[in-house]
Amino acid sequence: MESLSGLTAFVRAVELGSFVGAAQRLRVSPSAIGKSVARLEESLGVRLLNRSTRHLSLTEAGELFYARGRRVVQELEEAQTELLAQREAPQGRLRISSPALGYRMLVPILPEFTRRYPRIELDLDFSDRMVDVIAERMDAVIRSGDVVDSRLKARTLGSFRLVLVGAPAYFAEHGTPGTPEQLRNHACLFYRFHSSGQVQPWTFEGREGLPALELPGTLTFNNIEALIGAAISGLGIAYLPDFAVGQYLRDGQLQSILDDRLMAGGTFSLLWPGSRQPLPKLRAFVDFLAEHLVLGP
Template identity: 65%
Template sequence: MSSVESLSGLNAFVKAAQLGSFVAAADRLGVSASAIGKSVARLEASLGVSLLNRSTRSLSLTEEGLLFFERSQRIVAELEEAEEELSRLMAAPRGRLRLSFPAIGYRLLLPLLPGFTARYPEIELDLDFNDRLVDVIGEGYDAVLRSGEFADSRLKARRMGGFRFRIVGATGYFRQHGIPQTPADLAQHACLLYRFSGSGQIQPWQFDTSHQARPLSLTGPLVFNNLEAQISAARRGLGVIYVPDFAVKEYLEKGELRSVLDEQISAGGQFSLLWPGNRHLLPKLRVLIDYLAEHIELSK
């Protein structure tokens, strides 16, 4: 007898014993009286004892049935309580979500938090902003935001939008040093470069040549492994940087930074939210995915 059949038989037995008949138990469980009788009979066969005395008018517990009933009804009651608790959990978004974002991801997420927490006050967000490539399943994350391609069949994904790279510098820097008209002009400018922490490689600056993105090798006075520090240096007029557009959006809108050579740059990337595919999509995660997809503002 399978574990599922055992639970079904246990529930049928408890309800029949509590209500005194197979018919009443059947009404309570929404099945036929014969189904209740067969479930109890299979349970008795698997246990090797008779649990109920049957007559045409009523049921009564045998001595063994009474002993079994005392324990069984507690088990059934706990199962029913667990089902009710799970139903409440599934009915309303609540609980803790552990999320991982790129280090610069706070620029995407933080403006959205007031609206999200106001709409879903019972969801607790545990946020990790880190450029380390985390193991989503192994480290117990509910979801992660990543850019680029991924090849993990254990994960499901939803695209959040794309971004483009921009070359930007402080308006004061360009007043002093002039505005580059071609990628080759950047050789006369202070290019602030970015080094990937994982590989140690310098990020190439991609420019369109004959409708293809080609990297341009550059040197510069400063190299960073932190995007925030790189942006801060550009804001202080130390040089120009090659960064995702969303990372400098507010400074471009304020006029603090200016982008150049836009028509010669189409390189960009794609953000996706990933989550374990072997888990049921709980309401708390479903509403987060929908909210981010609706509100994250990236290049279309």
């Protein structure tokens, strides 16, 4: 414990530039900080700081020790924060970002969440742009696809399939495609990804190794809600996640085609910064979504 006290005093003195600043942060006297650092230097057998009346600077050994010591102090503080938080009920503001379509997944289960955790204040951002979890200080984000950011921890929430859908009136007027190739004679409604600007490709089982189908892009959208609305309005055929159109398939506003040729899909995951342990409010949200979120048509 003496070594940890000296390490904390040393790290804070370097961060704040003086023993006085470290003393104010740790609520002890400047002389106590100086003595703790001196004892640490004595135990290590090296000088860590060059001292003057107005300035502290790191020695070569001090630079090496500070780089490692800072991480130790940070881990210790986070562990203490987590232990203290565990004694309290989950509470506080929770900032969550989700794809724009995410409200279809979340809104139906939010009443149960707010009933179970009345002290958690949810701040929900529904947007198709790629949110930087750490830079924008989000507590967590919901994303589809593979997790490629090594700074983040992840928990899989569920999987979905992609389906081709159109309005019954559209198929009554233009006919129903029986093969992927027949889609060339139909109005195709495409989705453009915000992050890359690329149009989402339509993939079909049994066409591996064949050239991609060149389909007529009648309309292209960067918003899935608009794409769904266009399909319901009879403007053409759209390629959409099954959970997003399940209600419209059930009530007859849309019908699916070529189901036996479509195998593409994906997963949704909840991601949060991996540099720290999740606080109880985030852990409660993660566990709740994993338990209650239902995808599929």
